[in-house]
Amino acid sequence: xxxxxxxxxxASPTSIWPVFFDLGRVAALIPGCENVEELIPLASYSAxxxxxxxxxxxxxxxxxxxxxxxxPSHVTLRASGRDKFTGTTLAVLLSVDLEAAAxxxxxxxxxxxxxxxxxxxxxxxxxVKKKSEQxxxxxxxxxxxxxxxx
Amino acid sequence: MLPARFxxxxxxxxxxALALLAEHGDEATPYAGGTEILVAMKARVVNYRHVVDLKRxxxxxxxxRRGDGTIxxxxxxxxxxxxxxxxxxxxxPAYAEMSENIANIRVxxxxxxxxxxxxxxxxxxxPTLLCALDxxxxxxxxxxxxxxxxxxxxxxxxxxxRRDGELLVRVEIPPLESGARAAxxxxxxxxxxxxxxxAVHLAGGTWRFWAGALVSKPIMLAxxxxxxxxxxxxxxxxxxxxxxxxxxxxxxxxxxxxxxxACLT
Amino acid sequence: MxxxxxxxxxxxxxxxxxxxxxxxxxxxxDVLRDRLGLTGTKRSCDxxxxxxxxxxxxxxxxxxxxxxxxxxxxxxxxxxxxxxxEGRLDPVQRAFVKHGAMQCGFxxxxxxxxxxxxxxxxxxxxxxxxxxxLRGNICRCTGYVKIIEAVKDLxxxxxxx
Numbered sequence: 103x104x105x106x107x108x109x110x111x112x113a114s115p116t117s118i119w120p121v122f123f124d125l126g127r128v129a130a131l132i133p134g135c136e137n138v139e140e141l142i143p144l145a146s147y148s149a150x151x152x153x154x155x156x157x158x159x160x161x162x163x164x165x166x167x168x169x170x171x172x173x174p175s176h177v178t179l180r181a182s183g184r185d186k187f188t189g190t191t192l193a194v195l196l197s198v199d200l201e202a203a204a205x206x207x208x209x210x211x212x213x214x215x216x217x218x219x220x221x222x223x224x225x226x227x228x229x230v231k232k233k234s235e236q237x238x239x240x241x242x243x244x245x246x247x248x249x250x251x252x
Numbered sequence: 253m254l255p256a257r258f259x260x261x262x263x264x265x266x267x268x269a270l271a272l273l274a275e276h277g278d279e280a281t282p283y284a285g286g287t288e289i290l291v292a293m294k295a296r297v298v299n300y301r302h303v304v305d306l307k308r309x310x311x312x313x314x315x316x317r318r319g320d321g322t323i324x325x326x327x328x329x330x331x332x333x334x335x336x337x338x339x340x341x342x343x344x345p346a347y348a349e350m351s352e353n354i355a356n357i358r359v360x361x362x363x364x365x366x367x368x369x370x371x372x373x374x375x376x377x378x379p380t381l382l383c384a385l386d387x388x389x390x391x392x393x394x395x396x397x398x399x400x401x402x403x404x405x406x407x408x409x410x411x412x413x414r415r416d417g418e419l420l421v422r423v424e425i426p427p428l429e430s431g432a433r434a435a436x437x438x439x440x441x442x443x444x445x446x447x448x449x450x451a452v453h454l455a456g457g458t459w460r461f462w463a464g465a466l467v468s469k470p471i472m473l474a475x476x477x478x479x480x481x482x483x484x485x486x487x488x489x490x491x492x493x494x495x496x497x498x499x500x501x502x503x504x505x506x507x508x509x510x511x512x513x514a515c516l517t
Numbered sequence: 518m519x520x521x522x523x524x525x526x527x528x529x530x531x532x533x534x535x536x537x538x539x540x541x542x543x544x545x546x547d548v549l550r551d552r553l554g555l556t557g558t559k560r561s562c563d564x565x566x567x568x569x570x571x572x573x574x575x576x577x578x579x580x581x582x583x584x585x586x587x588x589x590x591x592x593x594x595x596x597x598x599x600x601x602x603e604g605r606l607d608p609v610q611r612a613f614v615k616h617g618a619m620q621c622g623f624x625x626x627x628x629x630x631x632x633x634x635x636x637x638x639x640x641x642x643x644x645x646x647x648x649x650x651l652r653g654n655i656c657r658c659t660g661y662v663k664i665i666e667a668v669k670d671l672x673x674x675x676x677x678x
Contacts, residue, residue, distance in 0.1 A: 155409065155410055155411070156371075156372060156409065156410025156411050156412075157281070157289070157292065157298045157371070157410060158292075158297055158298060158410065159278075159298070159299070187256075187296065187299050188296060188297050188299075189296075221295055221296065221297050222297045225295065225297060227492075228490050228491070228492040229409045229410070232409070232468075232490075254542050254543070254544065254547075255542045256542070257521055257540070257541075257542055258521070258541055258542055259521050259522070259541060260524065260541035260585070260587055286583065286584070286585065286588075287565065287583065290583050290584075290585065291564055291565065291583055294544075294563070294564075294583065303541065305587075305588075307588070332577070353649075355653070356566075356568070356652055356653020356654075357577075357578055357631065357634070357650055357652075357653055358565060358568065358571060358578050358579050358580045358653055359565065359580075359653070361574075361577040361578060361579055362579050362580070362584065443566060443653075
């Protein structure tokens with residue numbers, strides 16, 4: 103599944119960058135992402151992804167690694183994890199690009215590739231897909247609210 | 253696979269059942285026929301350490317008709333029982349017909365209306381017809397009972413208004429006005445409906461059409477026959493193994509007309 | 518999880534009383550096949566769609582693959598082994614033989630029991646009723662024609678049931 107956020111923000115890249123630099127803060131904006139811990143600053147983090155669709159629950163201990171980071175324009179994260187009970191695996195690639203835009207603003211582009219596999223996903227992929235879309239939309243909403251405060 | 257190990261509780265009263273659910277929180281599930289939840293437990297996509305079997309709670313069974321004509325269905329009634337119940341056959345023949353056509357005979361014998369509604373698998377028949385019939389569900393909790401309209405009860409895929417610790421105890425269907433007719437038609441390949449339409453024809457000549465199974469919850473489709481095609485064409489259906497979105501929207505038009513014809517003959 | 522209380526299960530099986538302790542999570546198909554040695558009931562799809570695991574509980578067909586053994590407490594269970602009486606085939610079995618209504622035989626126990634239940638509920642079913650009732654029993658070999666013929670024969674010739 104692929105998701106994308108495109109936004110033009112009034113603040114400059116150097117003002118916006120700190121939001122993404124604080125990777126723990128970004129992870130916390132993801133609905134269901136809990137217990138975010140910094141293991142090695144700017145390199146690795148851990149979290150737990152908790153999701154529920156009716157009776158179907160999953161709790162995925164997730165390792166987050168920073169693939170590439172270039173202040174103040176780019177960061178790529180990879181996250182992966184597995185829920186023990188349902189055997190559901192999660193693999194996420196998230197890349198954030200900040201580019202200077204007209205009048206001192208910023209063009210923000212976020213691309214995300216999310217793969218969910220395992221029994222739960224194969225039995226109910228349309229529902230999992232819909233839930234992922236909802237989660238990403240909520241993430242976008244929270245992120246925009248956060249960026250507005252800059 | 254076998255389900256993961258669990259404790260089986262068999263309360264004989266609603267109060268006992270509610271107490272067990274309160275005690276074990278989200279580690280417990282209510283259990284009736286198990287046609288949905290046991291399959292999920294065997295696949296290990298859900299995990300419950302405590303199963304609260306409701307089949308010995310007698311007040312949850314049976315069908316009665318109140319003085320005002322309301323039909324009250326106990327949530328532990330099986331689809332087979334309802335298809336053959338004399339009161340349902342006399343006063344809600346459309347419901348008996350729908351119930352007789354759910355899945356296959358083994359699911360109808362074991363599966364309950366309460367279980368069907370609470371699991372809220374979207375590819376289902378009862379919710380659509382119950383919405384068209386203006387039905388309500390009664391939810392019992394430790395602090396008492398509350399009534400929720402069918403339309404508000406199913407909230408989305410596998411999501412209902414039932415809170416943890418509540419039990420769906422009854423479904424109440426108000427009487428159709430004199431001279432009104434109802435019918436339900438659905439179609440599917442994989443033992444579940446790809447789409448279903450309920451039609452109610454009121455004595456004054458007006459219509460109510462509800463569509464379900466093709467989206468996360470039943471939707472009011474149209475109030476006139478003329479609107480059907482246009483409205484059906486706009487449904488944001490799920491494309492899945494049961495059919496593409498386009499196919500399901502097409503089915504809605506076909507099924508609506510069949511349900512209409514059934515009401516008029 | 519340790520110390521889950523076993524369930525002391527008592528039920529009628531093919532006319533005889535049975536007493537057996539089961540774990541809550543044990544499935545009826547496994548208790549019948551593996552613990553009681555009645556392997557006529559088959560596990561096939563394991564998700565209650567195909568009907569190969571059909572047994573009768575209080576005369577009605579259920580999917581034993583998706584039925585807790587604990588749920589037959591105090592009930593009357595009939596498996597395919599319970600039909601023939603002292604070596605004499607049941608009328609449904611005789612009709613299946615007469616019409617050649619099986620090939621590999623894997624769906625047959627479930628199919629025969631479903632037909633048994635059908636004829637109890639509807640002693641003289643119409644073609645439509647037969648097809649509707651047997652909709653949930655899948656056969657990969659026969660194409661169903663001979664099965665339906667066998668049932669039609671029974672429907673026309675049996676007197677009360």
